[in-house]
Amino acid sequence: MPTAAPPLATPEQLAKYEPVIGLEVHVQMGTKTKIFCSCPNEFGSEPNTNVCPVCLGMPGALPVLNRQAVEFAIAASLALNCQVRQASIFARKNYFYPDLPKGYQISQYDRPVSEHGWVEIVVDGQHKRIGVTRVHMEDDAGKNTHDGYRDSDRYSYVDLNRCGSPLIEIVSEPDMRSADEAYEYLTELKLAVQYAGVSNCDMEKGNLRCDANVSVRLKGAEKFGTKAEIKNLNSFRHLKMAVDHEISRQVALIESGGRVMQETRLYNPDLDETFAMRSKEEAHDYRYFPEPDLVPLTISAEWLSRVKAAMPEMPSNRRKRFVDEFGLREYDAAVLTQERALADYYETAAAASGDPKAAANWVMGDLQALLKAENRTLEDSPVSAARLGELAGMVSKGELTGKMAKDVLAKMASTGDDARTIVEREGLKAISDTGALEAIADQIIAANLKQVEQYRGGKTTVLQFFVGQVMKATRGQADPAVAKEIVERKLAG
Amino acid sequence: MDVHTLTIASIRAGLASRQFTAAEVCEAALRLAEAENSKTNAYLRLCPERAMETARKVDATITAGEDPGPLAGVPVAVKDVITTRGITTTCGSKMLERWVPPYDATAVERLEAAGGLVIGKTNCDEFAMGSSNENSAFGPVRNPVALDRVPGGSSGGSAAVVAQGTATVSLGSDTGGSIRQPGSFCGVVGVTPTYGRVSRYGLVAFASSLDHIGPFARNVGDAATLLETIAGRDPKDSTSAFAPVAGYTEAMKQDARGMRIGLPTEYFKGLANDTGDQLAKGVDLLKSIGCEIVDISLPHTEYAIACYYIICTAEASSNLARYDGVRYTFRSERAQTMAEMYQLTRGEGFGAEVKRRIMLGTHVLSSGYYDAYYLKAQKVRALIARDFAQAFEKVDALVAPVSPFPAFKLGEKIDDPLAMYLSDIYTITGSLAGIPCMSVPCGTTSDSLPVGMQILTRHFDEPGMFRLAAAFERAGGFTV
Numbered sequence: 001m002p003t004a005a006p007p008l009a010t011p012e013q014l015a016k017y018e019p020v021i022g023l024e025v026h027v028q029m030g031t032k033t034k035i036f037c038s039c040p041n042e043f044g045s046e047p048n049t050n051v052c053p054v055c056l057g058m059p060g061a062l063p064v065l066n067r068q069a070v071e072f073a074i075a076a077s078l079a080l081n082c083q084v085r086q087a088s089i090f091a092r093k094n095y096f097y098p099d100l101p102k103g104y105q106i107s108q109y110d111r112p113v114s115e116h117g118w119v120e121i122v123v124d125g126q127h128k129r130i131g132v133t134r135v136h137m138e139d140d141a142g143k144n145t146h147d148g149y150r151d152s153d154r155y156s157y158v159d160l161n162r163c164g165s166p167l168i169e170i171v172s173e174p175d176m177r178s179a180d181e182a183y184e185y186l187t188e189l190k191l192a193v194q195y196a197g198v199s200n201c202d203m204e205k206g207n208l209r210c211d212a213n214v215s216v217r218l219k220g221a222e223k224f225g226t227k228a229e230i231k232n233l234n235s236f237r238h239l240k241m242a243v244d245h246e247i248s249r250q251v252a253l254i255e256s257g258g259r260v261m262q263e264t265r266l267y268n269p270d271l272d273e274t275f276a277m278r279s280k281e282e283a284h285d286y287r288y289f290p291e292p293d294l295v296p297l298t299i300s301a302e303w304l305s306r307v308k309a310a311m312p313e314m315p316s317n318r319r320k321r322f323v324d325e326f327g328l329r330e331y332d333a334a335v336l337t338q339e340r341a342l343a344d345y346y347e348t349a350a351a352a353s354g355d356p357k358a359a360a361n362w363v364m365g366d367l368q369a370l371l372k373a374e375n376r377t378l379e380d381s382p383v384s385a386a387r388l389g390e391l392a393g394m395v396s397k398g399e400l401t402g403k404m405a406k407d408v409l410a411k412m413a414s415t416g417d418d419a420r421t422i423v424e425r426e427g428l429k430a431i432s433d434t435g436a437l438e439a440i441a442d443q444i445i446a447a448n449l450k451q452v453e454q455y456r457g458g459k460t461t462v463l464q465f466f467v468g469q470v471m472k473a474t475r476g477q478a479d480p481a482v483a484k485e486i487v488e489r490k491l492a493g
Numbered sequence: 494m495d496v497h498t499l500t501i502a503s504i505r506a507g508l509a510s511r512q513f514t515a516a517e518v519c520e521a522a523l524r525l526a527e528a529e530n531s532k533t534n535a536y537l538r539l540c541p542e543r544a545m546e547t548a549r550k551v552d553a554t555i556t557a558g559e560d561p562g563p564l565a566g567v568p569v570a571v572k573d574v575i576t577t578r579g580i581t582t583t584c585g586s587k588m589l590e591r592w593v594p595p596y597d598a599t600a601v602e603r604l605e606a607a608g609g610l611v612i613g614k615t616n617c618d619e620f621a622m623g624s625s626n627e628n629s630a631f632g633p634v635r636n637p638v639a640l641d642r643v644p645g646g647s648s649g650g651s652a653a654v655v656a657q658g659t660a661t662v663s664l665g666s667d668t669g670g671s672i673r674q675p676g677s678f679c680g681v682v683g684v685t686p687t688y689g690r691v692s693r694y695g696l697v698a699f700a701s702s703l704d705h706i707g708p709f710a711r712n713v714g715d716a717a718t719l720l721e722t723i724a725g726r727d728p729k730d731s732t733s734a735f736a737p738v739a740g741y742t743e744a745m746k747q748d749a750r751g752m753r754i755g756l757p758t759e760y761f762k763g764l765a766n767d768t769g770d771q772l773a774k775g776v777d778l779l780k781s782i783g784c785e786i787v788d789i790s791l792p793h794t795e796y797a798i799a800c801y802y803i804i805c806t807a808e809a810s811s812n813l814a815r816y817d818g819v820r821y822t823f824r825s826e827r828a829q830t831m832a833e834m835y836q837l838t839r840g841e842g843f844g845a846e847v848k849r850r851i852m853l854g855t856h857v858l859s860s861g862y863y864d865a866y867y868l869k870a871q872k873v874r875a876l877i878a879r880d881f882a883q884a885f886e887k888v889d890a891l892v893a894p895v896s897p898f899p900a901f902k903l904g905e906k907i908d909d910p911l912a913m914y915l916s917d918i919y920t921i922t923g924s925l926a927g928i929p930c931m932s933v934p935c936g937t938t939s940d941s942l943p944v945g946m947q948i949l950t951r952h953f954d955e956p957g958m959f960r961l962a963a964a965f966e967r968a969g970g971f972t973v
Contacts, residue, residue: 053595058594058596059584059697059815059821060575060576061596061694061695062693062694062731063731064731092811094810094814096814096835098819103813104814158819285859285860287859287860288863289808289867292732292808293698293731294732
């Protein structure tokens with residue numbers, strides 16, 4: 001039943017309230033096999049082919065927990081600063097749906113794999129910790145398709161390939177106070193989980209799914225307002241839009257004398273609004289109870305420390321270190337730590353260059369341009385981090401001019417040779433001797449009197465002509481800035 | 494060759510001396526089963542092709558001079574709640590009438606690898622829920638000892654075929670007494686091993702934390718041999734035990750002299766009937782072969798039935814959720830919407846007892862009731878297990894009745910579910926504790942109905958249980 005779009009709150013009304021937001025995030029982990037059977041954990045097969053009796057939930061089949069899934073869950077927990085429980089148990093979450101072949105999901109309930117973590121975010125320069133209540137493991141369901149088939153008017157189709165794919169659910173504390181904070185939290189969470197090597201967190205592919213619990217209360221009020229759960233937030237942008245919309249809807253509702261209902265709402269990005277899906281009364285009673293087919297999961301101190309030892313440095317740490325150790329600007333440090341592979345690349349390049357700041361510029365600038373032009377990713381970059389670092393170092397030491405280095409980089413990419421080989425083969429060398437450059441500049445000025453007159457007559461753009469001539473005469477080995485300065489001085493004189 | 498009286502040992506001897514071949518045993522057993530089944534309705538279907546294929550393999554192995562395995566040429570019947578690849582497995586339910594599983598239960602795989610011949614699938618209460626085998630969607634089973642009486646349940650078919658002699662041994666499943674009680678009603682040996690001793694992979698779940706697969710046989714030795722074959726860790730079942738499988742048949746060689754046997758006083762109260770008399774004779778016999786008899790108290794016994802029916806129905810309500818009309822061939826033809834698909838399919842596909850238990854189980858797990866029912870029941874379960882643990886500090890084994898009465902008449906109790914539940918009183922406690930327990934024949938009542946004696950031992954002390962059972966059998970205890 002289409003209803004009129006709900007009224008939204010005015011800025012004055014909004015200013016009276018404080019939003020309270022918590023997120024529930026599902027991450028599909030990139031294990032080799034599914035969580036309770038040995039089917040490959042991969043997608044794109046024909047419907048209902050990547051399945052076995054266990055993930056189909058066939059009568060008599062039993063789940064066996066995947067060790068790698070546990071290690072990934074531990075790694076994600078550590079990345080989110082959670083305390084890993086020594087003993088956790090699986091529980092059945094019972095509900096009927098055609099994409100759920102067992103009639104229950106194997107999840108964790110009162111004893112999840114880890115608890116009490118946090119994620120640090122920065123919003124408007126302010127650092128803030130968002131609490132992570134818990135991380136728990138569970139199996140994914142299949143997928144229903146309601147259209148696209150010849151008889152879709154009468155039937156829905158069920159594809160169970162995704163059944164048993166390993167998930168973790170990460171539940172936050174209701175610590176966020178704006179859509180921006182929610183956005184930053186999800187960004188940092190994603191980064192941490194990616195760094196931990198647990199998932200690629202591709203939201204478009206459904207590897208990262210997010211639900212938001214939103215309530216509002218008058219500023220200064222102690223008690224939380226009634227919350228609504230918003231589902232179907234399948235991009236970062238939608239999360240922000242949906243939360244903003246929901247805050248506004250709730251404030252307008254309260255301001256007009258209404259009451260927020262505890263309910264589940266779906267976000268419709270096309271209309272940019274949320275609409276009610278089911279109320280509290282209609283909410284499922286999941287009838288959780290301990291899964292009798294699995295023994296309690298025991299994570300020994302030794303196992304935990306092994307996973308811990310294999311953990312990479314987390315992005316927030318790395319960012320700080322890039323600023324403190326390498327003197328990078330906060331912004332550059334953030335860009336370089338956006339992906340673990342990029343940060344790794346940069347660190348190697350920085351070490352090889354001896355000039356971390358210059359290396360940062362090369363990685364963010366020329367390298368990215370090169371990759372973009374060749375339509376490649378960092379993983380198959382034609383220039384290794386060490387070689388790019390070496391090139392950057394040569395510029396910093398004055399062995400090459402920036403312009404020369406750009407050409408060398410292109411040649412490195414096309415030939416696969418390192419910078420030094422190319423420089424030696426082509427006899428390249430920056431002319432740092434200003435005396436030599438002055439002599440060249442004198443010659444050029446003497447040979448181009450017409451242009452000298454134009455310049456002196458006020459057509460200053462002719463300056464570039466002279467610089468170009470110097471560069472040409474030196475086969476690019478001059479520093480263009482130095483050349484410009486010399487020519488300018490001489491023409492003025 | 495008389496199929497009725499074959500034992501694992503006599504088949505082994507006959508094959509070794511080339512008196513008959515496995516194929517001949519197989520054919521004879523199938524013929525007999527075919528001929529006799531109309532009397533009892535114990536088999537839901539025979540699987541001659543599969544059995545003959547294994548028999549021919551066994552014969553070829555013998556011809557090649559190799560060891561054909563401990564169950565070579567032995568006709569085995571399998572309860573229809575245990576999956577068999579390519580062979581319809583119905584669980585006694587209309588819901589699975591046409592379901593053909595694509596995989597074998599681990600127990601079936603192992604017994605076949607040992608040369609056993611799976612000759613047929615046996616009738617049972619729907620999804621193993623019942624104590625009389627009257628809850629099968631495919632008609633009740635009749636007790637071969639007295640055809641107007643029930644064979645017990647839920648593994649009534651598996652007990653009946655062994656009593657009838659159409660299979661040498663069989664597999665049943667026990668959740669609260671479903672092997673021991675029909676064993677006692679039909680006058681055969683029925684064994685519920687320690688929880689986790691036999692893989693549950695391929696056992697269609699009723700109540701996962703209580704379900705066991707176990708053997709039926711006409712003598713203790715055959716039951717021990719079958720259990721030895723199917724027992725042991727299975728990586729496909731997380732709850733299967735790592736403990737090595739002790740030599741059960743080896744333990745049987747020892748006599749029972751000096752064993753301390755506890756009689757739980759709570760189990761003998763009010764047993765003033767034929768069953769009580771037969772058990773008293775059995776206990777006297779145990780004394781005569783050198784056992785020391787002491788009284789033992791298991792104080793939490795009275796809470797067992799309530800505890801059991803909360804836990805088993807809770808688990809069942811979840812385990813049976815998968816029969817929703819989406820798969821497994823049965824879907825109500827009247828269903829127009831998704832909700833109707835669930836409601837009508839389950840309404841039409843399940844029998845009354847199954848629906849009763851699903852509703853009970855759904856209720857005890859529902860929000861606001863969980864703590865009062867399920868959680869409390871788990872605590873009681875722990876207390877019952879502790880009762881046994883304390884008893885086993887004083888004695889080597891417990892001896893108890895299996896059922897308060899012998900096989901009753903068809904239809905006698907079917908309209909009184911509570912009376913039916915109460916008849917499980919002596920078997921439920923052992924199931925809740927997860928300890929090994931078995932029923933051995935202990936004579937008959939004045940009406941010539943078999944009585945069973947239950948033997949219970951510590952976790953994984955199957956050797957002690959078989960030792961006592963075999964000594965009792967040798968002393969003539971089956972016919973006291």
